[in-house]
Amino acid sequence: MKKKSSVPTMKDVAAEAGVALGTVSKVFNNIPVGENYRIRVEEAAKKLGYQVNSYARGMRTNKTNTIAIIMPILSHPYFSKLTECICRELDENGYSGYIAITDRNEQAETRCIRMVSQHKADGIIALTYKPDLENIGNIPFISIDRTFSGSVRCVSSDNYSGGQIAASKLIELGCRKLLFCRSGSEVPGETDKRKAGFENCCQANNIPYNSMFTDKTEHEIRDVIYSMIDSGEFDYDGIFCSTDKLLFEIRCALNSRGIRVPEDVQMIGFDGITDFWTEKPICSTIVQPVEQIARVAVHAVLNYDSEESPSLICLPVRYQAGPTTKDGI
Amino acid sequence: MKKKSSVPTMKDVAAEAGVALGTVSKVFNNIPVGENYRIRVEEAAKKLGYQVNSYARGMRTNKTNTIAIIMPILSHPYFSKLTECICRELDENGYSGYIAITDRNEQAETRCIRMVSQHKADGIIALTYKPDLENIGNIPFISIDRTFSGSVRCVSSDNYSGGQIAASKLIELGCRKLLFCRSGSEVPGETDKRKAGFENCCQANNIPYNSMFTDKTEHEIRDVIYSMIDSGEFDYDGIFCSTDKLLFEIRCALNSRGIRVPEDVQMIGFDGITDFWTEKPICSTIVQPVEQIARVAVHAVLNYDSEESPSLICLPVRYQAGPTTKDGI
Numbered sequence: 001m002k003k004k005s006s007v008p009t010m011k012d013v014a015a016e017a018g019v020a021l022g023t024v025s026k027v028f029n030n031i032p033v034g035e036n037y038r039i040r041v042e043e044a045a046k047k048l049g050y051q052v053n054s055y056a057r058g059m060r061t062n063k064t065n066t067i068a069i070i071m072p073i074l075s076h077p078y079f080s081k082l083t084e085c086i087c088r089e090l091d092e093n094g095y096s097g098y099i100a101i102t103d104r105n106e107q108a109e110t111r112c113i114r115m116v117s118q119h120k121a122d123g124i125i126a127l128t129y130k131p132d133l134e135n136i137g138n139i140p141f142i143s144i145d146r147t148f149s150g151s152v153r154c155v156s157s158d159n160y161s162g163g164q165i166a167a168s169k170l171i172e173l174g175c176r177k178l179l180f181c182r183s184g185s186e187v188p189g190e191t192d193k194r195k196a197g198f199e200n201c202c203q204a205n206n207i208p209y210n211s212m213f214t215d216k217t218e219h220e221i222r223d224v225i226y227s228m229i230d231s232g233e234f235d236y237d238g239i240f241c242s243t244d245k246l247l248f249e250i251r252c253a254l255n256s257r258g259i260r261v262p263e264d265v266q267m268i269g270f271d272g273i274t275d276f277w278t279e280k281p282i283c284s285t286i287v288q289p290v291e292q293i294a295r296v297a298v299h300a301v302l303n304y305d306s307e308e309s310p311s312l313i314c315l316p317v318r319y320q321a322g323p324t325t326k327d328g329i
Numbered sequence: 330m331k332k333k334s335s336v337p338t339m340k341d342v343a344a345e346a347g348v349a350l351g352t353v354s355k356v357f358n359n360i361p362v363g364e365n366y367r368i369r370v371e372e373a374a375k376k377l378g379y380q381v382n383s384y385a386r387g388m389r390t391n392k393t394n395t396i397a398i399i400m401p402i403l404s405h406p407y408f409s410k411l412t413e414c415i416c417r418e419l420d421e422n423g424y425s426g427y428i429a430i431t432d433r434n435e436q437a438e439t440r441c442i443r444m445v446s447q448h449k450a451d452g453i454i455a456l457t458y459k460p461d462l463e464n465i466g467n468i469p470f471i472s473i474d475r476t477f478s479g480s481v482r483c484v485s486s487d488n489y490s491g492g493q494i495a496a497s498k499l500i501e502l503g504c505r506k507l508l509f510c511r512s513g514s515e516v517p518g519e520t521d522k523r524k525a526g527f528e529n530c531c532q533a534n535n536i537p538y539n540s541m542f543t544d545k546t547e548h549e550i551r552d553v554i555y556s557m558i559d560s561g562e563f564d565y566d567g568i569f570c571s572t573d574k575l576l577f578e579i580r581c582a583l584n585s586r587g588i589r590v591p592e593d594v595q596m597i598g599f600d601g602i603t604d605f606w607t608e609k610p611i612c613s614t615i616v617q618p619v620e621q622i623a624r625v626a627v628h629a630v631l632n633y634d635s636e637e638s639p640s641l642i643c644l645p646v647r648y649q650a651g652p653t654t655k656d657g658i
Contacts, residue, residue, distance in 0.1 A: 069428070073413065074412055075406065075409050076605070081404045083403055087428055088434070091429070091430070096428075096440075097428050098427055099412075099428045105417070115425065245606070248606045276574070276604075276605065277574065277577045277611065
């Protein structure tokens with residue numbers, strides 16, 4: 001058989017595969033068809049050298065099968081793990097992920113929204129601390145951890161329960177005066193509920209507590225702890241920290257002043273980060289369900305048009321004992 | 330002035346901004362123009378509600394201003410840092426990055442290449458261990474760390490020099506019998522040169538050495554070290570490890586058997602990973618210039634058509650003293 005010299009069309013592929021033109025279209029648009037049909041179409045396309053022109057397709061169907069992912073940073077194990085899970089989940093749904101890193105780049109979010117407006121991506125999954133994204137119109141936009149007062153839907157850990165679980169566990173382990181510590185961004189967000197849940201549980205159990213917020217970085221917080229200890233203000237036997245990293249810093253400060261963890265002070269963090277070197281958690285912690293967050297966020301952005309979508313989906317966290325509480329190994 | 334009801338065109342934007350049509354085109358295609366022109370065009374576009382249709386643009390210029398990034402995994406600090414640097418560099422050049430994570434997904438690379446063939450991306454930057462990508466045709470494809478026998482161009486650290494520097498430093502610090510350790514993938518790659526440079530330096534200095542390869546994971550290598558020690562085969566006073574993570578594992582094994590680092594055995598790793606918790610390096614190491622690798626890879630993929638492009642670009646590494654050699658702090 002003489003090879004055709006012209007560029008093959010979808011019709012040629014359908015003829016070669018012995019299927020209807022609609023079946024070919026479905027395969028190229030990632031719409032489910034029987035596995036044997038899909039194989040026949042793909043083999044025919046390969047044999048003929050047929051290539052889908054995604055631009056032409058984009059203009060027809062207005063779909064790009066890509067989702068923009070906005071992250072503040074990748075060199076933090078929680079964010080890199082979350083990004084990895086989102087990518088895997090998109091991939092399993094036949095989608096690719098664009099990635100925008102917003103740290104040190106204020107315009108990245110705006111650019112992402114423009115990309116979606118320009119039909120370069122079908123939606124956005126964002127972990128962002130930028131407060132002025134409330135009115136972004138009809139763009140499928142799923143926020144992680146940050147609720148906005150506008151129309152943005154949010155997926156997050158059940159932070160309130162996480163705070164309750166942490167306080168409850170510290171009380172159960174014998175602590176009688178508790179401290180909550182948080183540092184970093186003051187932008188209101190879902191993570192505020194860690195404090196609220198913690199305080200609620202302390203109040204319900206009549207356990208005295210204090211809550212501390214500092215806008216210092218996690219590293220600078222050591223000085224805050226030193227001055228608390230040196231001025232005699234530190235009389236806690238249990239601390240709940242808003243992140244594992246913050247716990248690490250505070251624990252170092254306590255150790256430097258001869259205060260032992262968990263013997264003198266028990267500590268619970270939040271995130272559930274596994275140490276890269278030892279592949280173990282470094283502290284007792286409230287573990288965020290990172291795989292589930294990714295899965296639900298991807299599902300929410302891909303099914304954005306469906307009605308009755310909740311504005312906030314909270315996913316269950318769990319306590320994991322580690323070396324900073326007396327129940328740890 | 331009565332608002333036009335029709336969709337604004339580039340001509341309308343040019344008239345509104347009081348600039349030539351060519352200037353508008355340059356701004357929308359990220360071609361440098363004077364800053365005040367750019368601002369006038371952007372303000373006019375905003376005022377008129379003009380939106381670039383990237384699909385129409387893609388068909389005209391055949392450019393998408395996106396590059397696909399292929400990484401094996403993100404939950405490893407070297408890969409996440411490299412990805413972050415590539416994203417930042419792309420962003421500074423007016424490009425976005427698609428991301429594909431290949432671990433646990435054999436098809437991801439093939440899919441990326443298809444994306445570029447379908448004009449969904451302009452090129453690929455890949456850190457891949459897949460050996461069958463040698464004949465990918467004319468696609469702008471920059472490999473990191475892995476040379477292919479085909480037409481793929483590669484950017485990597487100067488691994489050979491890194492091996493030489495490590496051996497030379499161990500000798501300078503008094504070591505008299507050296508060991509090189511590598512684990513993981515057996516796919517030939519640029520990182521093989523770490524061993525070659527190390528051996529070259531040992532030979533030049535008449536220092537006895539051994540080289541060890543194991544296909545075990547970095548964690549499983551502990552057992553290999555135990556049996557070497559227990560059978561009396563371990564008589565080294567200096568070890569060069571192909572990664573910092575491998576060094577960590579071997580150091581743990583040595584410590585478990587009462588061998589002190591750096592007093593009894595000095596160790597140098599490769600990568601230069603900063604520990605997430607302490608924000609310090611955990612060992613003496615050969616630091617990879619990760620920012621520079623990202624910058625050069627992005628430049629290479631964006632200027633792929635230029636002639637005289639080298640097939641391999643090696644970037645300078647440096648030694649950094651840490652707690653596993655006697656010169657460390």
